[in-house]
Amino acid sequence: MCGIVGIVSEHAVASRLVEGLRRLEYRGYDSAGIATVLDGKVHRRRAVGKLRALEDVLEKEPLAGHTGIGHTRWATHGRPTVSNAHPHGSEKVAVVHNGIIENFSELKExxxxxGVSFESETDTEVVAxxxxxxxxxxxxxxxxxxxALKALEGAFALGVIFASQPQxxxxxxxxxxLAIGRGEGEMYIGSDALALAPFTRRVTYLEEGDWAVLGLSGAVIYSAxxxxxxxxxxxxDASAALVGKGRHRHFMAKEIEEQAEVxxxxxxxxxxxxxxKxxxxxxxxxxxxVSRLTISACGTAFYAGLIAKYWLESWARLPVEIDIASELRYRDVPYQKGDSALFISQSGETADTLAAMRHAKASGVKVGAILNVVESSMARDADAIYPIKAGPEIGVASTKAFTCQLATLACIAIAAGRQRGHLTEADEKRLVxxxxKIPRLMADVSSKERDLEQLALDLVPASDVIYLGRGVSFPLALEGALKLKEISYIHAEGYAAGELKHGPIALIDEHVPVVVIAPDDQHFEKTVSNMHEVIARGGKCILLSTSEGLEKARADDELLGSFAMPSVEPMLAPLVYAVPIQLLAYYTAVHKGTDVDQPRNLAKSVTVE
Structure with a gap:
């Protein structure tokens, strides 16, 4: 993540921009910068490193001005350098940006x-x-x-100032x-209410696609x-706490919404x-x-690894063994020359995963750690670290860490495919x-959460729920069931749809809802066939598929409900389909009245056996 703050005022803003950034530094600390309008020009100050480095620059080169923007960066496009630090622009305009501009390459060309010149490696400079x-x-x-907004594609938040409009x-x-704050004779913007807490409690959250023009006395907001x-x-209610819920009732809801960003x-x-590339x-x-790769993790991270198995075997033709860490650590695994291993953990402190990783390393295997906390024990012990950059995840039930693990694993799998010669340069470019597109598609789904809340009402009275999927959607069915169990306390099971007739179909009746995950891919027809077998036995199904898939399923009158998903590259569907299964679980739990963020008997990081 990156943090954005902005102020339009009748008073100097530089020190307050830094104060806002200080409260957002958890979102990024590779570089930071501010820009203000002064004497008909935009002036910028930027520095690499944590916010203290920017404060040192400002002590030597103070910055006046009554309107300004600030940014604390987690390096994405381009390395952490002064030229890549935000704000970007010129003496006429400056921009701070959070997110990805999908079509920045075409716009830049x-x-x-x-005849326009560029000085950085970032997609943000294209906006400026x-x-x-x-x-x-x-x-x-x-x-x-x-x-300019009409030309941009992607998921992003922007703050912009012009030299010609100093207020x-x-x-x-x-x-x-992005949130707007209202003060006395001044206005603010921030990535969340936490950045605005030192200045105001009066906050307006922009909705999807909104843009606004802020002056001293208020804001004019426009729809997309x-x-x-x-x-x-x-x-x-934001305070001095490090991370706030913002406008959300629970951290889990906030973290689900943040997924497009992170x-x-x-x-x-x-x-x-x-x-x-x-x-x-x-x-x-x-x-x-590598002749054989072992992947291991616990809980939700294990399901991320299971999806990665499909990717690595398909794109890289690399044999993959995957096991739950609590099992792997106690097996006498015959590691061989040419083996490598990947271990996945949000915290990097999961006891079983850490022990399994240390055992593999002691066996002479090169081990990589896929982590959110890069200062963790696993990070210190691993031969290679692959950060997932999810930012702080407070809710016990993992949401954004899961999708960031998937995003990281997808990149690893594609890179492995290129290294092993099974993906061409054209294949890599297409997959990149x-x-x-994924963040934008995730945001599209999140914007329709009220439709998913209505579907969740059908799960609230259930005692048992079944999730079905094939291919990469099978591990997602397992994850969907886990999410529902964790926070709503409803018994749920995920199954490979082809296994339905090998036992689970005996559980089907009108009281057991079945959630069917069916992207419009090579498995679609068979998955829908399994769904109709459920319906024929009186089962009630909720179908997640594209509009085209819902039409081909021809089951509207027989379904408990359906949700139209955006079209997505079939192998990458879990990244987008994760959002509705999370929201179904979340709203089911909310309507059951359970403790969503701290479900009973569970902890965020399992650091004991």
Missing amino acids: DLVAK RLIEWELSRLEDPQAAFSS TLYCARRGSP GGTRVERKETLS VSHALATYLLPAEG IELPEGGIDFSK HELL
Whole structure:
């Protein structure tokens, strides 16, 4: 993640921008910067490293100005350097950005052809240069900002200032969260209410696709279509706590919504979008020399690894063994020359996973750790670290860590396919392009959460629920069942759809809802056939598929409910389909009245056997 803050005021803003960034530093600390408008020009100060480095720069080169924007960065496109640090722009305009611009490469090529020069490796600079280009053409900041937004594809949040408007601040959100704060004679923007807490409790959360123009006395908000809209103002309960819930009732809901944002950062850690390539950390596993890969983890992380098994065997033709860490550590595994292993843990402290990893390493195996906490025990012991960049996850039931693990594993699998010669350069470029779409598609699904809440009402009275899927959707069925069990306390089981007639079909009756995960892929017809077998026996199904898939299923009148998913590269479907299964579990638990964030008998990190 990255953190954004902005202020339009009648008073100096530099020190308060830094204060806002200090409260967002958990979202990124590779570099930081601020920009203000002063004497008809935009002025910037940037530094590499934690926020203290920026404060040192500002002590030597103070920055005046009454309107400004700030950013604390978790390096995505481009290394942590001053030239890659935000804000980006010129003396005319400056931009801070969180998220991924999917089509930045095409936009950059077009701008370069028009004679525009670039100085960084980031996708954000494309936004700044595009706005500046539109400004030269339209000669109106609001028109330039609005026009540029229409050209951008992806999931992002933006803050923008113009030299020609010293008391105006622009912002927009698509996929990534952004809040507006109201003060006395001044206005603010922030990635969440936490950044705004030192200044105001009066917060308005922008909705998907919104953009706004802020002045000293208020904000004018527009929908994605350009229509002026009103959004509800709330009183924030954000305090000095490190991470707040924002407008959400539970951390889990906040973390589900954050997935479009954090997955974009997980992907950008490994993707080189302009080249259409994936770059893994130096010193990592050389998959071209691996004859067999072992993957191990616990709980949700295990299911992420199970999905990765499909990817690695398909894209890299690499044999994969996968086992639950609590089993693997006690097996006498015959590791052989040429073996490598990957271990997955959000915390990096999971006792069984850590023990299994240490056993593998002691056996002479090169081990890689896929982690959210890179200062953890597993990080210190691993030969290679693959960070997932999910940011703090407070809810016990893993959501954004799961999808960030998937994003990281997808990048590893594609890179392995290239290293082993089973994916061509064209294959890699196509898959990178498909990966860049994922955050936007996740945001699309999240924006329809109320439809999923209605479907969840049908699960609330159930005592048992079954999840079905085939291919990469089978591990997702296991994860869907786990999520429901964890937080709603409803007994649920996930099955490979082809196993239905090998026993589970005996459980089917009108009181056992069946959630069918059926992307419109090579397995679709067989999965739908299994669904009709359930329906024929009086079972009630909820179908998750594309609009085309729902139409082909021809079961609307017989379904308990359905949800139309966006089209996605079939092998990458779990990244997007994870969102509705999480929301189904969440709203089921909410309506049952359970403790969503701290479900009974569970802990965030299992550090004992």
